[in-house]
Amino acid sequence: MRGTAFDLPKTELNGTFGQINTRAQDKNLSVSQTISPFQIGARRKVLMENVKAGELRLSQTRQEVTYSIRQSWNTMLYYMELNKVLEEQNKLMQQFVRSAELKFQTGETGSLENTTAKAKQQELQQQIKRNNALIEAEKLRLKALLQLDGDVIVSGTEQYTASVFATLQDSTALRQNSTLLLAEQQVNVAKAERRAEGSLLMPDLTAGYFIQSLTGNQDFNGVSTYYDNTLRFQGFSVGISVPLFWGASSARVKAAKTNIEVQQANAAYTRTQLVSSFEQEKKQLETFRSMLEYYTGTALPNANTISGNATKAYQNGDISYVEYVQGLETALAIRINYIDAINNYNQAVINLQYLLNL
Template sequence: MSFKQRIVCQLPIVYCLLLLILTNSAQAQAPKALTLSSALQTGLKNNQSMQSSQLDTQMQGQLLGTGYDIAKTQINGTFGQINTRAQDKNFNVSQTFSPFVYGATRKLLKENVAGSQLRLQSTKQDITYSIRQSWNAILYYAELNKMLQKQNALMERFVRSATLKFQTGESNSLEKITAVSKQQELEQQIKQNEALLRVEKSKIKTLLHLDGDFAVADTAFVALPAITVADTALVKQNATIQLASQDVKVAEANRKVASSTLWPDVTAGYFIQSFTGNQEVNGQTVYYDGSPRFQGFSVGLSLPIFVGSASAKIKAAKTNVAIQKTNADYLKLQMQSQFQQEMEQLTTYEEVLRYYKTTALPNAETIAKNASKAYQNGDISYVEYVQVLETALDIRTNYIQALNNYNTTVINLQYLVNQ
């Protein structure tokens, strides 16, 4: 086989390899498609704030082992003329215990674990809220751009018509300039929305800790399911409120730890020592050669006599309990009030959306169609035509804005009741 024939035979293999490389490259470059559900799952898994909270919970669990923090064992040796002029030695070991502190400390550590778990839930709630906010904003700007692009298509036809009329002498340059200006204004609005959309996508990428780009799988901008039960008691499910209540328990546990320092510590010890010389034992003189053989034990109490510092700490701890209770009560009232306000706004936005769907939007479609026909037929001037188109655009824009306000309110309510 000649060199040329070998080259020809190898060409299909080369083509296949190139096709495989290009296919893999295209797949690698294709943005990942995400739904809101998958975005939430990814965010709760990858978000670094979430990971930090998980590590904090792990750390607080590990600290439970410090509940019984027993002091170091003390070992002492004494050497020299302890009993007589002879050289003797004494060895003793002692241990101090704080039995009244251990229980209070253990309780505090358990409350810290519970607090870290609630902080984890609060972080999860905040991340979910932020993802929902940005996701809704992406859909809002995308929907707004769809509407603006449709309006832009109408304005482009208006520009072509105005240009043709100007060229044929049917109108002056003012009509053409007006048409071009309005059309360019729409293009600028579209560019602004695209920039805002990129900002929200960047927020999502940060929340989800994504390296590459992503695509929104479902771009339908529809009303979110509303909160049906208008009960302010639902806010007790909010992780932030639960965490504030837990802060009260932690403060109370700290107060008990401070109070426990007023109780005595207990010390127990054992000693063994030598005695060199003669000793009367049962009426007989016995000589001891200095080997350690005499032993006993000791028991003692460490009493807090100077309690000024401890008393000040206890008073401060009591004040902190009052502070945390006040903060928790205020936060609860604040969120209950916000819940009521959001529910009232939700009712208002529901009525606004109902008005737009039943009346305003159909009217906008009708007047836009009729205006286009009337302008083409010469029944209305370009000024009237532009005014009608802008009126229709305002109605559609206000509807999308009302829908965005409605969804934002639903997301706020979901956050308040931790759903």
């Protein structure tokens, strides 16, 4: 659209024929062009500011797509990691089922322990199926986002770990956020539109050329000469158009001024919202980082100890199946909470990357 800045009105061609000057038949041909010199620069400024706004919209879309891809990828790995833990738990439950069946067949225990073991294992299998469905959903989402022809295949060596991210101390880097840049650019667009509306109050210029016939005798330097109706007499015209009735244009200028104030308020609001979101996400990140340190340093080793000791104790007959199941579920809950902590931490990182346009 930048090429439309120099947009002149249509060139006017006129022809007049008949008894123009005398009873003789004459003709007059003219061409004229109107130009609005003050509007050309103002229109070009509006177009250039809109070009910048369009580029920022492209950057904003790219930022949002990147955010969606990161979110979907993290969610997919999260459910895959959950299934790894559930599969390990399922193996323990399979051993529990075999042991419970053997005890039931030998009459050592009643049917309650056997039924409980099978119910717990079936519950795990349903959770795994549910997570597999969610994994496939995220793969389809990634396929659409990346516009892939084939399926999304995750490497078997892919590990679900906390993302490496250095927390920034202040929000100055938010200046690179496309949403904020676009909101600020809309102020520039509004100012350019205000100038464009104001240029409508400036005069327009018109220039023209004409050629005509004057049939009859013409005296020039005391000599009388007869001219037929051939086009031979020519000249030019100039004109200026001024807005005498400027009420409507003045109202549009006032509306454009109001729009500047609206866009400035919107930019300030966007900046405030982004700063607030940045501070919240930064605090969330520190909280989840502390939780990860707790789980890796204390909780996970305890979970492994609980699971291992409970299995040995149950196999040796030192504890009942109720205590065994409680031990396994406690260890499982710790491991799942650890994976949730990684997920929450990574989500905070993804949100900060989006806010900082990284």
